Amino acid sequence: MQQARDVIRIQLIILLGLALGGCITSRVEDAREGMTGINEGESVVIMAKSYHLGNETEEDYINCIENALSRGSKGLRVIPHRQFVDSLFPWFEPRTAPAETKNLPKLMQRPGVAEQIAQQGVRYIIWLDGDTERVAGGGSLSCAAGPGGGGCFGFAWWQNDADYNASVWDLEGLESAGTVSTDVSGTSFLPALVIPVPLIARTQSRACKNLAGQLQSFIVNEAA
Amino acid sequence: MILKARIALTGLLLAATLVGCSSNVTLQTPTIPRPLTEKMPVSIGLRMPPNFQSFVHEEEVYGRSEWTIDLGNANAALFTQLFGFMFEKVTVLNPDDDPQLLDIDALIEPSIDAFEFAVPNQSNSESFAVWVRYRLRVYDAEGTLVSNWPVSAYGKSETESLSNSEALKRAAILAMRDAAALIIMKLDATTGISAMADRETPAAAPAIEVPPAAAAEDDVQATIVEE
Numbered sequence A: 001m002q003q004a005r006d007v008i009r010i011q012l013i014i015l016l017g018l019a020l021g022g023c024i025t026s027r028v029e030d031a032r033e034g035m036t037g038i039n040e041g042e043s044v045v046i047m048a049k050s051y052h053l054g055n056e057t058e059e060d061y062i063n064c065i066e067n068a069l070s071r072g073s074k075g076l077r078v079i080p081h082r083q084f085v086d087s088l089f090p091w092f093e094p095r096t097a098p099a100e101t102k103n104l105p106k107l108m109q110r111p112g113v114a115e116q117i118a119q120q121g122v123r124y125i126i127w128l129d130g131d132t133e134r135v136a137g138g139g140s141l142s143c144a145a146g147p148g149g150g151g152c153f154g155f156a157w158w159q160n161d162a163d164y165n166a167s168v169w170d171l172e173g174l175e176s177a178g179t180v181s182t183d184v185s186g187t188s189f190l191p192a193l194v195i196p197v198p199l200i201a202r203t204q205s206r207a208c209k210n211l212a213g214q215l216q217s218f219i220v221n222e223a224a
Numbered sequence B: 001m002i003l004k005a006r007i008a009l010t011g012l013l014l015a016a017t018l019v020g021c022s023s024n025v026t027l028q029t030p031t032i033p034r035p036l037t038e039k040m041p042v043s044i045g046l047r048m049p050p051n052f053q054s055f056v057h058e059e060e061v062y063g064r065s066e067w068t069i070d071l072g073n074a075n076a077a078l079f080t081q082l083f084g085f086m087f088e089k090v091t092v093l094n095p096d097d098d099p100q101l102l103d104i105d106a107l108i109e110p111s112i113d114a115f116e117f118a119v120p121n122q123s124n125s126e127s128f129a130v131w132v133r134y135r136l137r138v139y140d141a142e143g144t145l146v147s148n149w150p151v152s153a154y155g156k157s158e159t160e161s162l163s164n165s166e167a168l169k170r171a172a173i174l175a176m177r178d179a180a181a182l183i184i185m186k187l188d189a190t191t192g193i194s195a196m197a198d199r200e201t202p203a204a205a206p207a208i209e210v211p212p213a214a215a216a217e218d219d220v221q222a223t224i225v226e227e
Helices: A002-020 A059-070 A081-087 A101-108 A113-119 A203-220 B002-020 B074-086 B164-191 B193-198
Strands: A024-032 A043-048 A077-079 A122-146 A149-170 A175-196 B022-026 B040-046 B055-061 B065-072 B087-092 B106-118 B127-140 B145-158 B224-226
Touching: A024 A203, A043 A059, A043 A081, A059 A077, A059 A122, A059 A203, A077 A081, A101 A113, A122 A175, A122 A203, A149 A203, A175 A203, B022 B164, B040 B074, B040 B193, B055 B106, B065 B074, B065 B106, B065 B164, B074 B087, B074 B106, B074 B164, B106 B164, B106 B193, B127 B164, B145 B164, B164 B193
Parallel strands: A043 A077, A043 A122, B022 B065, B040 B087, B040 B106
Antiparallel strands: A024 A175, A122 A149, A149 A175, B055 B065, B087 B224, B106 B127, B127 B145
């Protein structure tokens, strides 16, 4: 009985120690190139830069940014990226999408492109690139089970880095409005004294929250 | 009796193990959105190889698992729909049809040179990738080969939000869509097919019958498409 209490006490001490320690560090910044602002009826589209260029932005992350930007009383009107790409086929496919704002004037002159964009009220295209990667890890954890019960013992940890960059293109002036970037590093722990207690750092979620919050301020231009 | 039961059990276990190491993926007929392009005023014939109606790719990933990807008639559907969007008139030829007898400006003959894929273990990522290399042979109304164009397409899909087979299907569909985008953009520049409309053609031939498997699901429902 006393032994079980000791085990629980040790686990609580470890948990408390880890909870108090910082598991996530994050940074978010923007670089403005032009004035922004959005009117009623105007919308934004979140796109991933092409995987033909080696970009690996996750579909989940794009969906997360779309949801976060459209949420709340100050939420922006967001056109789902697949709907946008389908409506402008084949000009926003991974192979054909414009890589720079200087390609926009030619694109807008193609039959039906400007009309489709106007019809959906798209004012800004936000191009995401970057991804979440496991950059380090260590420790060891072993579990065993027998007739009298089972349990795990050990300690494992891993570190994920989420680096994302968003380029904001203003389709009104056909120019770049600037960039917003976030860099989040999170370390997760898995201590186990009989029962494993996962302490997960939600690195990608934090990167999504950071970037979406900053993008919203950037586009609405609250400082102006 | 016990020995027979043991042998049967061992056989079942072995079979279960083998089934566990193989994956079968069947692709549904893909459709592409209507492109924002103007149709070329050209009447084409489209002759597809038999494997466009039932293409199956089998591959054993080194030391790991066996994959069977059944594209079914996806290629036939894709090209029928694609050219239906691109040209004013498309006539899908049966294997026995003589294109010289048809009222067409050009004949397009697509085929598959190669189909390859990579699973996450191979690429050390969380994604499936598919490469398809098509070949488009374009003949003029006299049957002279005027262009032999290899079209390389690529699609990639993550496994994070999809099962393995769904991710592979999506990668294959994205590769086919990539091929469609490339063909829309470059076909005329590469083959000069739009100029073939001005050439003199033989007298009009009667319309041919519709091969049911060649009809795509979306806008192209019949062998002869005319808008």
